[in-house]
């Protein structure tokens with residue numbers, strides 16, 4: 772089923788689940804997942820009608836969303852850079868005003884060189900930031916590391932925290948928000964009111980940042 776929302780085409784996929792309520796999820800590729808109760812108590816038409824304003828808003832937001840990592844361009848600290856490949860016997864990366872140049876020789880994949888660069892930069896930044904927040908707010912993780920995650924960050928119950936290895940693509944205030952968010956999970960392993968108060972203590976404007984972060988995806 773294809774829906775037209777504004778000037779965008781949204782592809783719908785219907786799933787049935789053991790649930791009492793129907794719900795919608797809009798993915799970044801404009802694919803709408805419609806989950807319906809197995810017992811057919813709610814139809815796709817009903818939920819789409821009920822949620823039409825939500826859907827319009829979400830499609831609009833997606834139009835403004837930012838894809839951080841693409842084949843020929845990448846975001847670094849919130850700025851977009853084109854990626855140029857330069858053949859050179861010494862491999863490396865240099866950042867210019869609008870572009871990132873990757874020097875390479877031989878078969879090493881450009882994407883891997885870029886990913887390694889982003890991972891190194893991410894680890895360096897989040898380690899320093901986590902230490903800074905830890906010493907001020909007394910939230911000490913067991914370890915801070917980077918991982919190939921789908922989410923921005925992740926906190927384990929044993930106190931280890933992980934960050935997406937491409938986190939450095941985001942604007943700095945948003946990286947700081949992700950660091951604060953995961954650190955506060957060391958104290959509150961949920962998104963309760965106390966958790967939010969904890970994040971607010973570190974970043975008083977966290978609500979804005981949280982909203983802003985929703986614009987970005989990989």
Ligand SMILES: [Zn+2]
Nearest residue numbers: 952956961962
């Ligand atoms: Zn969380």
